[in-house]
Amino acid sequence: MKYSLILIFSILTCLSTFAQKDKITLVIHGGAGTILKENMTPELEKAYHDKMQEALRKGYEILKNGGKSLDAVTEVIKILEDSPLFNAGKGAVFSADGKNELDASVMDGATLKAGSCASVMTVKNPITLARRIMENSPHVMLIGRGAEKFAQEQGLTIVPNEYFQTETRLKQLKKEKGEKIKEKNKKKDKDDSSLLDQMPQDKFGTVGCVALDEYGNIVAGTSTGGMSNKKWNRVGDSPIIGAGTYANNQTCGVSATGHGEYFIRAVVAYDISALMEYQGMSLEQAANRVVMEKLVKMGGEGGIVALDKNGNIAMPFNSPGMYRGYIKADGQAQTFIYK
Amino acid sequence: MKYSLILIFSILTCLSTFAQKDKITLVIHGGAGTILKENMTPELEKAYHDKMQEALRKGYEILKNGGKSLDAVTEVIKILEDSPLFNAGKGAVFSADGKNELDASVMDGATLKAGSCASVMTVKNPITLARRIMENSPHVMLIGRGAEKFAQEQGLTIVPNEYFQTETRLKQLKKEKGEKIKEKNKKKDKDDSSLLDQMPQDKFGTVGCVALDEYGNIVAGTSTGGMSNKKWNRVGDSPIIGAGTYANNQTCGVSATGHGEYFIRAVVAYDISALMEYQGMSLEQAANRVVMEKLVKMGGEGGIVALDKNGNIAMPFNSPGMYRGYIKADGQAQTFIYK
Numbered sequence: 014m015k016y017s018l019i020l021i022f023s024i025l026t027c028l029s030t031f032a033q034k035d036k037i038t039l040v041i042h043g044g045a046g047t048i049l050k051e052n053m054t055p056e057l058e059k060a061y062h063d064k065m066q067e068a069l070r071k072g073y074e075i076l077k078n079g080g081k082s083l084d085a086v087t088e089v090i091k092i093l094e095d096s097p098l099f100n101a102g103k104g105a106v107f108s109a110d111g112k113n114e115l116d117a118s119v120m121d122g123a124t125l126k127a128g129s130c131a132s133v134m135t136v137k138n139p140i141t142l143a144r145r146i147m148e149n150s151p152h153v154m155l156i157g158r159g160a161e162k163f164a165q166e167q168g169l170t171i172v173p174n175e176y177f178q179t180e181t182r183l184k185q186l187k188k189e190k191g192e193k194i195k196e197k198n199k200k201k202d203k204d205d206s207s208l209l210d211q212m213p214q215d216k217f218g219t220v221g222c223v224a225l226d227e228y229g230n231i232v233a234g235t236s237t238g239g240m241s242n243k244k245w246n247r248v249g250d251s252p253i254i255g256a257g258t259y260a261n262n263q264t265c266g267v268s269a270t271g272h273g274e275y276f277i278r279a280v281v282a283y284d285i286s287a288l289m290e291y292q293g294m295s296l297e298q299a300a301n302r303v304v305m306e307k308l309v310k311m312g313g314e315g316g317i318v319a320l321d322k323n324g325n326i327a328m329p330f331n332s333p334g335m336y337r338g339y340i341k342a343d344g345q346a347q348t349f350i351y352k
Numbered sequence: 353m354k355y356s357l358i359l360i361f362s363i364l365t366c367l368s369t370f371a372q373k374d375k376i377t378l379v380i381h382g383g384a385g386t387i388l389k390e391n392m393t394p395e396l397e398k399a400y401h402d403k404m405q406e407a408l409r410k411g412y413e414i415l416k417n418g419g420k421s422l423d424a425v426t427e428v429i430k431i432l433e434d435s436p437l438f439n440a441g442k443g444a445v446f447s448a449d450g451k452n453e454l455d456a457s458v459m460d461g462a463t464l465k466a467g468s469c470a471s472v473m474t475v476k477n478p479i480t481l482a483r484r485i486m487e488n489s490p491h492v493m494l495i496g497r498g499a500e501k502f503a504q505e506q507g508l509t510i511v512p513n514e515y516f517q518t519e520t521r522l523k524q525l526k527k528e529k530g531e532k533i534k535e536k537n538k539k540k541d542k543d544d545s546s547l548l549d550q551m552p553q554d555k556f557g558t559v560g561c562v563a564l565d566e567y568g569n570i571v572a573g574t575s576t577g578g579m580s581n582k583k584w585n586r587v588g589d590s591p592i593i594g595a596g597t598y599a600n601n602q603t604c605g606v607s608a609t610g611h612g613e614y615f616i617r618a619v620v621a622y623d624i625s626a627l628m629e630y631q632g633m634s635l636e637q638a639a640n641r642v643v644m645e646k647l648v649k650m651g652g653e654g655g656i657v658a659l660d661k662n663g664n665i666a667m668p669f670n671s672p673g674m675y676r677g678y679i680k681a682d683g684q685a686q687t688f689i690y691k
């Protein structure tokens with residue numbers, strides 16, 4: 014009798030773990046904007062899909078092996094930051110004075126704790142800094158030199174600002190400034206410069222990830238180089254909790270990308286959560302209401318990726334394209350670029 | 353007949369203008385915290401009431417004479433910034449490295465436009481910088497040196513960082529750092545140093561104002577020196593749209609004060625608006641839900657001042673005290689400090 018009870022209990026525990034494992038979900042974006050098939054080459058298209066697949070599989074491995082959503086989000090975003098294909102980390106857009114200024118944030122839906130950094134120029138992976146701020150400081154947001162000092166104290170990888178720079182983004186800046194591009198000064202990127210030169214050159218771009226682990230915890234993170242040719246240490250929505258990033262185990266996790274000023278004014282990420290909590294909307298309804306109605310009415314171009322506690326995902330965007338993808342318990346990574 | 357109609361129309365217009373004029377409202381705060389009557393002297397109490405009365409009357413004059421809520425909020429906050437009694441502008445708390453770093457934001461409920469600055473050290477009135485960012489830049493948030501450069505370009509009053517410093521706040525910093533205060537180095541403030549020395553020395557403090565003008569426009573603004581002894585260019589909720597400041601003509605305007613990290617994580621200012629919009633709560637219900645329930649549960653100390661489109665006000669706080677006050681169409685300024 015005693016052993017039967019233990020057996021039944023074990024089976025039930027096993028089943029409940031399985032049920033939760035069944036819900037593991039990860040959704041990513043690599044920025045929204047004027048991304049049109051007619052402006053894309055097949056090889057560049059493939060490069061985007063490959064990198065997003067790599068990121069999704071990395072996150073999946075973590076979640077599948079009982080890892081936490083916080084680790085999955087951090088590791089996934091690091092892959093996207095390290096790729097020059099996206100406007101975050103290496104390959105970030107230039108500010109008007111020829112520097113790269115990076116912003117990132119992360120939020121933990123279990124504790125509602127958050128970390129955020131803005132205008133850092135020497136931290137290789139800003140998402141790891143955002144996480145350390147959340148975990149190892151009493152603060153939510155650190156900026157500029159102070160944030161960099163904290164990163165150093167935490168032993169994070171520090172790089173010269175030049176690390177982030179790519180020839181392609183420099184050309185983009187010069188074009189925006191109306192400057193002539195001196196071909197003789199062109200330096201070769203380690204990554205295929207001719208491939209990168211085919212990139213759609215949007216002023217904005219971001220990477221983001223939301224994950225749900227088997228413990229039911231939702232974490233959202235976002236990282237960006239901000240707006241190309243930006244002046245005056247402009248900060249967009251990516252490091253703003255509630256605007257570019259929000260997570261709450263009771264509702265959803267959201268990471269946004271687009272014209273940041275509108276996303277701040279519309280408090281986009283939290284608004285999706287509020288519509289679910291206060292009006293009983295589904296994730297899809299709430300995400301569509303904010304991105305396809307409210308933002309469109311305001312004139313705010315961009316999109317979001319999000320997931321809820323049941324592993325439902327939403328990836329609405331009101332721009333021509335958004336690099337995006339998801340992976341669920343079955344391990345089939347799905348990636349998309351256009352509408 | 354024709355003249356009768358004109359007369360009736362004129363009377364109606366007059367009445368409707370009167371009706372709107374009747375709703376003009378302005379509400380302010382000067383920070384929440386451990387403000388206890390037993391720790392306050394009568395003369396310091398009077399100084400706080402007098403300064404808040406002065407600010408309220410200034411805002412009232414603007415609104416009463418057909419001025420806009422944006423002007424009222426800016427001018428009121430300038431008065432509070434210029435007073436060493438409050439942690440904003442002159443008299444701001446010190447950061448750990450002995451500097452004053454100021455944050456401010458403003459939002460216009462008619463257009464949902466917003467402006468915000470963080471970690472500025474040379475702009476005499478950060479609220480005016482936030483307003484210029486909203487009005488004269490394509491951005492919402494500028495920080496650090498970049499924000500200061502924009503302020504210079506806009507012709508705002510630039511001061512050395514020492515302008516903001518007071519002996520009282522320096523003593524507070526030294527006390528927090530456990531340093532001995534060298535009395536012989538004491539310099540006299542222009543303002544009464546012995547009076548200021550009686551100030552309750554909270555780590556936090558903020559000033560804020562929300563106004564409703566006769567045109568039905570709600571504007572909210574907030575300004576702060578942040579957290580005393582802060583490190584790593586920490587930024588709190590004051591410059592974060594949705595957290596420390598939010599305004600929407602359809603719902604309400606909110607300015608917050610308190611332990612900023614919690615206010616960011618709880619998206620306090622926008623949450624009050626969301627509860628009104630999505631759950632049909634009154635301003636009072638929504639403000640109480642967020643400040644007296646949600647924040648308390650999280651452990652976030654502080655308060656908010658808010659008003660809705662009908663001129664109803666709310667000033668909940670979960671700390672021992674909050675400097676606060678309001679004025680309505682009747683011109684009777686009301687100010688409070690304790691529970």
